[in-house]
Amino acid sequence: MNDLFKNRKALYAGVAVAAICIAVALVLVSVLGSGGKKKASTTNLPGVAATAALFAGIPQRLNELGNPKASVTMVEFADLQCPFCHDYTIEVLPTIVQKYVRTGKVKLIFTGMHFVGADSEKGLRAVLAAGLQGKLWNALDLLYKSQGQENSGWVTDALLKSVGASIPGLDGAKMLADMSSAKVDNGLTSSDQEASKAGVNSTPTFFAGPTGGTLQHMDVTALTPAAFEPTLDSLLQ
């Protein structure tokens, strides 16, 4: 051992080998512990790739999507079982994300409601739990894409497992475990309070305004991008 410290080349080699061994061990444990790449192929949910692409690289913070310093904030009140909320997510959200959120101009806030029935609350708990890992919007999008008949029990454990396995970087098991956590309980209560405070009794309902300022109710006449753009454009001027 003492010879190692007296021979310069042997010393360098020893340090390099030790460093490589430690680094490889750490990477291996990390990759194996995260489940490797197998999870991405364990699901056949609709629109998985499109959802991943839509939100890729956009900052998410709990129920917030986009640049935290965006000049305009848009809030959506929605129920996971509401068919019009589904239409908004499919028809309008991608355009808003690409045109306003990805460019850093607008940030979106999702406030979940759960008045339609048990599936609403179960789904909402799942997306709030995904939000604890910064993936609320991915989970929300995937659940809307798999939306079933109201109160038919469509938000199954199997569906939620598939959602968890379909989101890059999400720990699906942790998401399922967190659904009954105090943090998600608080998120649910907070959402209820926000909806009550804003006087929201139907979904989807939208508010928009300058970030940090007073948000105004958006009088949306149709669930098309064209119905949202004038309000957002005027706020951005």
Added chain:
Amino acid sequence: MTDRRLRAAIAVLALLGAAVASYLVYARYTGTRLACTTGGCETVQHSKYAKIADIPVALLGLISYLAVLATALSARIEAAAIGAAIVLSGLAFGIYLIVIQVAVIDAICQWCITSDVILALLAIACAERLRRAAGSPHGSSAPPPMAPPA
């Protein structure tokens, strides 16, 4: 730069790294929201890659920085070698985590990047320390004793 100053620089960098890691460990165990300008810190810190065998990566980082700090307190060549091995392995793992943040998680944690920069600086300092120590005929990075006056 004298050997003493080089070790002092390593100690300061290790303390900075330990401070960053401590903040992340504190936030994880207390549920505190991280100050974050990149918007992706929470996403990264709550991802499945933020733990290794159920141990938070930030905690491993903290332990590693403290170990490097300990090696900086000793002038022995063994300490220089151990410090260099820890820092180089940490830097390699940090690069892996940057790739994961960009390619898999789709989020960047500014605290991780800060830690990686500190690790890169530490790697330079530790490599230089090791080079000097290896060049010393006494097997130590300490300067040779002065010859007594004739």
